[in-house]
Amino acid sequence: MNNKLTGHQPSKSLWGPLLLVALALCASLVQADTDRTFKMHGFASQAFLYSKGNNFFGDSTDDDGSFEYFEAAIGGQYRHNSWLSLSGQLFSRDAGATDNGSIRTDYFYADMRFVQNFNSAAGVRVGRVRNPYGFYNSTRDVLFTRPSIMLPQHYYDGFGIRELFFSADGIQLYGYWDGDNHSTTFTSTYGRTDEISSSTFDNLFGSAGSAGGDAELRKPLFAQIMSDINGGLWKIGVSLFDGTLNFRNPQFTAGLDANIVALSLQRNFQRFSIISEYSLLSLEGTFASPFIGAFNFSSKGESLYVQTDYRQNNALTWFARVDNQLGDRTDPNGTDSLVVTLGGRWIPAKNWMLAAEVHGARGTSFVPQADNEGQNIKERSEVFVMMLGYRF
Amino acid sequence: MLALFKRSNQAPFRAIALLVAFLSATSALAADEADPQLILNAGVAAPPSLSANTLRAIFSGRMQTWPDGTPVKVFVLPENHPLHKRFCLTYLRTFPYVLKNHWDQLTFTGAGMAPEEVATTYQLHQKVKATPGAIGYANRVPGNTEPLKLLGNFDTQTKGKTRF
Numbered sequence: 001m002n003n004k005l006t007g008h009q010p011s012k013s014l015w016g017p018l019l020l021v022a023l024a025l026c027a028s029l030v031q032a033d034t035d036r037t038f039k040m041h042g043f044a045s046q047a048f049l050y051s052k053g054n055n056f057f058g059d060s061t062d063d064d065g066s067f068e069y070f071e072a073a074i075g076g077q078y079r080h081n082s083w084l085s086l087s088g089q090l091f092s093r094d095a096g097a098t099d100n101g102s103i104r105t106d107y108f109y110a111d112m113r114f115v116q117n118f119n120s121a122a123g124v125r126v127g128r129v130r131n132p133y134g135f136y137n138s139t140r141d142v143l144f145t146r147p148s149i150m151l152p153q154h155y156y157d158g159f160g161i162r163e164l165f166f167s168a169d170g171i172q173l174y175g176y177w178d179g180d181n182h183s184t185t186f187t188s189t190y191g192r193t194d195e196i197s198s199s200t201f202d203n204l205f206g207s208a209g210s211a212g213g214d215a216e217l218r219k220p221l222f223a224q225i226m227s228d229i230n231g232g233l234w235k236i237g238v239s240l241f242d243g244t245l246n247f248r249n250p251q252f253t254a255g256l257d258a259n260i261v262a263l264s265l266q267r268n269f270q271r272f273s274i275i276s277e278y279s280l281l282s283l284e285g286t287f288a289s290p291f292i293g294a295f296n297f298s299s300k301g302e303s304l305y306v307q308t309d310y311r312q313n314n315a316l317t318w319f320a321r322v323d324n325q326l327g328d329r330t331d332p333n334g335t336d337s338l339v340v341t342l343g344g345r346w347i348p349a350k351n352w353m354l355a356a357e358v359h360g361a362r363g364t365s366f367v368p369q370a371d372n373e374g375q376n377i378k379e380r381s382e383v384f385v386m387m388l389g390y391r392f
Numbered sequence: 393m394l395a396l397f398k399r400s401n402q403a404p405f406r407a408i409a410l411l412v413a414f415l416s417a418t419s420a421l422a423a424d425e426a427d428p429q430l431i432l433n434a435g436v437a438a439p440p441s442l443s444a445n446t447l448r449a450i451f452s453g454r455m456q457t458w459p460d461g462t463p464v465k466v467f468v469l470p471e472n473h474p475l476h477k478r479f480c481l482t483y484l485r486t487f488p489y490v491l492k493n494h495w496d497q498l499t500f501t502g503a504g505m506a507p508e509e510v511a512t513t514y515q516l517h518q519k520v521k522a523t524p525g526a527i528g529y530a531n532r533v534p535g536n537t538e539p540l541k542l543l544g545n546f547d548t549q550t551k552g553k554t555r556f
Contacts, residue, residue: 037463037505039499039505041499041500043500073500075500075502077499077502077504077505079456079463079505081461082456082457082461082463087501087502087503088502089500089502107501107502109502111502111503113456116455116456116457117459118445118446118449118455118459119445119446119449121454121455121456130501130502138497138501139496139497139500139501142496142500144496144500145493145496145497145500174503176454178445178446178448178449178454179445180445183445183448183449183452183454230485230486231444231448231484231485231486231490232452232486232490232491232494233486233487233490268487268489268490270487311489314471314472350470
C-alpha cells in the first residue's frame with residue numbers, strides 16, 4: 001500500500017517511544033501524590049463500505065464491499081500540578097489506499113497554564129499539537145466526536161493537504177475568558193517549518209513529485225476563536241490557516257501559498273441541532289522550470305455544509321446533511337460537487353457506538369483518488385458506510 | 393390575485409407558528425421531581441455560592457484548579473440520570489448532550505479531563521466527601537434552601553489558605 005495522504009511519517013519521529021515512556025512514568029508518579037492525576041483513553045472502530053460509481057477506502061464497489069477502514073488510538077493525560085500537564089496519543093488508521101495503518105504519534109505535548117482564575121485562563125502547549133480548525137478537525141479521526149462517519153468536504157483533503165492539517169510540531173497558545181453569557185476560547189498554533197513527503201506533493205501537482213526532491217511546509221499558522229453562548233446552546237467560531245508549501249527538484253521549483261478562512265455555527269436545542277460551516281480557500285502558486293519556463297497561478301475554492309441532527313432518545317440520533325464544494329470559483333460547472341447524506345448513530349451502551357449512513361454524491365472532489373487509480377472517476381457515487389466503535 | 397396572495401401568505405405563517413410551538417414544547421425543561429443541590433468537599437475554600445459561569449467553567453473542565461491550587465475534581469451521574477439532567481438544565485443551563493460532546497472533545501485532544509462518572513447518588517456523595525477539591529451534586533433535602541452544602545471533615549483541608 002502506498003503512503004499517500006498519511007500523517008507524519010513514523011520513521012521521521014522519535015515521538016512514539018518517548019510518549020510510551022512518558023505515559024508509563026506518569027502512571028507511576030501518580031501513585032505518590034493525590035494532586036497528580038493520570039487518565040488514559042482510547043478507541044477502536046471498524047467500518048464496512050459498499051459503493052456504486054467509485055471506490056471509497058478499498059474496493060468498495062466489489063459485491064462484498066470493503067472493510068479497509070479502521071481507526072484506533074490510545075492516549076493519556078497526566079496532570080503534574082496546577083499549571084503543568086502532559087498529553088499524548090498514539091494513532092493508527094487504515095483507509096483503503098489513502099492510509100496504511102502505520103502507528104504514529106497523533107499529539108504529544110506539555111501544557112503549561114500560566115494564568116488561571118475564575119473567569120479566564122491562558123497557557124502554552126509545546127510539542128506536537130493538534131491543529132484547531134472548524135468544529136471537528138482536532139478530533140476528526142474519532143468516531144465518537146465527529147458528526148458522521150465520513151466528514152463533510154469542509155474537512156476533506158480535496159486539496160491534498162491533509163498531512164499538513166492534522167497536527168504540527170510547534171507551539172500552541174491558548175486561552176479562554178468567560179463573560180456573562182459566553183465562554184470564548186482562543187487557540188493558535190505556530191508550527192515549525194517541516195519537511196513533508198513527496199507523495200503529498202504528488203497530490204497537489206500530480207505525479208511530478210515522485211521525481212524526487214525536497215518539500216517543506218514553511219511556518220504553518222493556525223488560529224481559532226470559538227465562542228459558546230448560553231452554555232453551548234449557540235456555538236460560533238472563526239478559524240484561519242496560513243502556510244506555504246515549497247518544492248524543489250532538478251526539473252523545477254514550485255511554491256504554494258494556502259490561506260483558509262472558515263466560519264462555524266451551531267445551534268443546539270433539546271432534540272435538534274443545526275450545524276453549518278463555510279470555508280474559503282485561497283491558493284497562490286509559482287512554478288519555475290528551466291525547460292518549461294516560469295508561471296504563476298491562483299485559485300479560490302469554497303465549501304459549505306448544513307447538517308441537522310435529531311435526537312430521538314438518549315441512544316439514537318438521526319441526521320441529514322447537504323454539502324456543497326466549489327473547487328474553483330472561476331470554473332463552477334467543472335469543479336462543483338454536491339453530497340447529500342442521511343444517517344444515524346446508535347449508542348447501545350456507554351462505550352459502544354454503531355453508526356450508519358448513505359451518501360449520494362455528484363462531483364469528484366469527494367472521491368479518494370488513490371482508491372480509484374487506473375480507472376476513470378465517475379461523476380456520481382453512492383456510498384453506504386457502517387462503523388462500529390468502542391471507547392474507554 | 394388578492395385571494396391568491398392571501399392564501400400563499402398565510403401558509404408560511406401557520407407553518408412558522410406550528411414550528412415555534414413544536415420547538416418550545418420540545419425544549420421545555422423536563423418536568424421531573426429531581427431538585428439538585430451543589431455539594432463540595434469541605435476542604436474547598438469556597439464562597440457561599442458559585443455563579444452559573446463559574447459552575448460552567450468547572451463542569452466543562454475549563455477551570456482545573458481552585459484558587460488555592462487544589463485540583464478541581466468533578467463527579468457526575470450518568471448522562472441519562474434525572475438528577476444529572478436537572479442539574480445541567482437548572483445550574484448550567486445547558487443540555488446533557490452538549491456537555492458530553494464537550495467532554496469528549498477535551499478527552500480526545502488531551503486538553504482536559506472529563507469528570508468522573510459514578511453510578512448512584514450515594515456513590516457521588518461518598519466520592520465528594522472523601523476527595524479533596526471535589527464538587528458534585530445531590531438530591532436536595534426538602535426544606536434546605538442553601539445553595540451549596542459542604543461535605544466531610546474540615547481536617548481534610550490540605551491547602552485551604554487562600555479564602556475568596
